[in-house]
Amino acid sequence: MDFLHQPAGNQRLGDFLKENFAAKWPIFRAAVAFVKHSGTKHIVDDLKEFAKDSNFQIIAGIDHLGTSREGLADLLGSVEDNCEVVIFHNRAFSTFHPKLYLFRSDTAAEVLVGSGNLTEGGLFTNYEAALRISLDLKVDSDNTILREIESRLDTWADTSERTAFRLDEPLLDRLCALGMVPTESFSAAEDADDAQDGEVARAGRTRENGREGPTENPFAFVPVQPPPRKAKVIGREIDEQDESPRQSAPVTAAPEPALAVRGFCLTLQQTDVGVGQTTTGTSRRSPEIFIPLKARDEQPDFWGWDGRFVETPTTYRREGIRVRLGSEILTVSLLGWKAKRDLRLGSEAIRSAANVGDILRLELVDPSAGYEYYVEIIPQGTTQFSTFDRVCKTAVRNSKKRYGYY
Known part of the structure; x- marks a missing residue:
């Protein structure tokens, strides 16, 4: 296991990806929150070359206008047979926010889990951190880890709940028409990362007279488990799920009203x-x-x-x-x-x-x-x-x- 950090580290996320694309692993899978041309322009040629002989699946989020049309178009342009880009979005109040990268063969795997997206800052210039793990698939415990990772990727890529859709040109056009995927503003801030997610040109209005027609939002609303509520205790807060014994009962105030809805x-x-x-x-x-x-x-x-x-x-x-x-x-x-x-x-x-x-x-x-x-x-x-x-x-x-x- 190795600790990676940037921008001053010896190996940044972008370096990790380019190195492993060149190593010709048979399979690459990833799940990321944001994708922009500022980042994909650094790896798109490597990804296209990789896709000629190998398979890839990239699951990308589109929350908070953090993913651009140009970034998704770069990925889509790299797709060959047995490759795909999947868009994930839950209309519930829950952001798709993983940064997970996996290269694997039948005998080994390289996994990186960290904070970097497929943006220039996420790949190279932001302050980011990650853990890189090498798995030996002849070892049962390593195999278990890989199965858990791929099971989660399979769940996120599952289209049956309509939180995930395989990307193609019609879907990309539709998401742009809905204003869910903006175009990038090719200005001096073109290479900005997540801190400047506002540097996008928003698409036009999504409806005329209230009718969505072909631009109807295709994604489902799937409720997610809420966080534990906090009860107010004089001098501190306690977790309502904390059942540890107390030597003396603290003086409690009435619980603060919690916002139970979104x-x-x-x-x-x-x-x-x-x-x-x-x-x-x-x-x-x-x-x-x-x-x-x-x-x-x-x-x-x-x-x-x-x-x-x-x-x-x-x-x-x-x-x-x-x-x-x-x-x-x-x-x-x-x-x-x-x-x-x-x-x-x-x-x-x-x-x-x-x-x-x-x-x-x-x-x-x-x-x-x-x-x-x-x-x-x-x-x-x-x-x-x-x-x-x-x-x-x-x-x-x-x-x-x-x-x-x-």
Whole structure:
């Protein structure tokens, strides 16, 4: 076992890959979070040469706009018979984030597990670390390790759950049209790595009038196991799963409310997406989607209620909320009138993207993404509609609306 580090180490991730491509192993498999041309340009010729006589499978994530069209195109252009690039994405709040590289034959294997992606920084210039392990497959314990690694790679590459799809040109075009895979900005920052993932040119709007058509998101929503919750103890925190005995019982405060959900769905009605009267001289209705107060009070932390709202004599208002709709980053507001029974999400772009009967989906994202919620309009008749329609279990009094959390 060897410890590799960069940028000052004797062997960096890029060196490891190029050395092993040249060694003509029969099989190469990898799983990475991000792929960019800044990185693939360093190894694509080696990969093409390797693919002439050997097989490879690369599983790539596309979360947080961290993978580019150009990077995936480089990999796709290297594919020969018995080679493939697989795209992994789970629409649940879970980022695909491994960095695992495997070369193997029938008798030996080289494994590297670390922090580097297929980007220039990940391969060469970032501060990264990894462990390189040489396996002798005549040794039972080494064989066990290899089987565990390949079992996990097989699971990630399994297309039956629709979290993984084999990449081809039509799928690449589709992901770009959805804004899930951006193009790189060929500027002075072309070779930037994950720290400059914002250096991309985002694709255009994903929908016209709320209809996705051929650009419908193909990936499934698969719930993942949540982290253990923390209970507050005066002076420190404890893990609720910690069952170790205590000599004396600590003084505990009431557990802090935990955000138990990541997403919200709402069936949309005419009051949400309609513009009001259309006769000459009349004004369009304000672009507001009506969130039931019952839904707000059920999961107040999801909306930032009430600590992130500013109170006036007649309203509660939260401004400047950054959301992502398709490929666009928007600024929206939440407004509650004290005399009314709803919370209003203000955004012309969101209203214009939807039709009556569609589902609005909001999902909290990692703050590092640069926005707070991912917003999606799910049209009737699409594959995802039936999935999220089942989430909308709670009826709203005196309305055809339904909502739900997940």
